[in-house]
Amino acid sequence: MKVEGGCHCGKIAYEAEVDPEAARICHCTDCQTLTGSAFRVNVAAPADKFRLTRGTPKIYIKTADSGAKRAHAFCADCGGPVYAAAPENTTSYSLRVGALKQRALIGKPKQQIFCASALPWSMNIEAVTKSERG
Secondary structure (H helix, E strand, O other), rough: OOOEEEOOOOEHHHHEEEOOOOOOEOHHHHHHHHHHHOOEEEEEEEEHEEEEEEOOOEEEEEEOOOOOEEEEOOOOOOOOEEEEEEOOOOOEEEHHHHHEEEEEHOOOOEEEEEEEHHHHHHHHHOOOOOOOOO
16 A cells, blocks of 8 residues: 655655555554654555655664664654664665554554553553543
C-alpha cells in the first residue's frame, strides 16, 4: 500500500510502500521516552520503497542497551518524529503510524514487543471511558 507522511508542520514529507497488516507496537522505554507516551506504533517500509519528498530531517543516533545504534529522524522545527532506521546500510525504515496520512487504513497491530517494560495499564485499555471529543 502506498502511504504519504511527514512531520506536524509539513516541512518534512515522504512517500513509501508498506504492508498495512504489518504494524506493531513497541513498549520499550526508549520508545516511551522518545514519544512522550506509553508506546509507539510503527510500520516498516523497505528502503527501496521509501523516498523523502520534502525537507531534510534532523537525525538523532540512539544507542540501545545492546549497543545497537538506531537513527531517529525528526523535524528540527516542530519535533515531529518521522522514522527510525539503521544509521548505515539501511534496509528498512520504521515509519511512525501517527505521521501517516493513511493511518486509519493501517490494520490493527498484530505484534507487541518489549512488553516487559510496558506500563501495566497500557496492555488493556478497553474499560477506559471513551468520548468522541476532548
